[in-house]
Amino acid sequence: DADVTQTPRNRITKTGKRIMLECSQTKGHDRMYWYRQDPGLGLRLIYYSFDVKDINKGEISDGYSVSRQAQAKFSLSLESAIPNQTALYFCATSDPGGSSYEQYFGPGTRLTVT
């Protein structure tokens, strides 16, 4: 997990506030992902990026935006937070140079929107 870091680890915010979650990686991977985890739903993909100039929507992108500032950094923003965005958020990376595409996850950010 140390190769993929997320900040903050925990955040409580109020409805309507803008919030940014940050992810950094030292693995040198081109591909980065943002997921949210909800009990009983597993992980759902929000956005993914295959390089700095390539951003793609995932399964549940509404209400979120992302920025790929560099190969090593991928930020997730909630422009106007709402309570149903309360969840555990994970950043992940993968290396397209390999043949298998397994992903490496950060420790997660627990976000609570009140």
Add this chain to the structure above:
Amino acid sequence: AQSVAQPEDQVNVAEGNPLTVKCTYSVSGNPYLFWYVQYPNRGLQFLLKYITGDNLVKGSYGFEAEFNKSQTSFHLKKPSALVSDSALYFCAVRDMEGNDMRFGAGTRLTVKP
């Protein structure tokens, strides 16, 4: 789009007994299949994968998984469970294009002494 089903929310086994965590998948073409484990307050950790080749795949911590194409299943197994195996387990699938990975809802494994 590809999808994964983990039919059991919870699996309970006694330490020393064999364990199985079930997973079925749906994907166009040949699948890439994965198992991840999540311990409390941690991110997901990769356990093992099936890409091609032998249907029985061995991974970390003594876990293995069997790929069955006719049943579209990829069940996780371990011959002798440890209390420390207690965690949340996720099955995942991606298609050969590899644009995204779909995860199951997770199965909570509890191993009792």
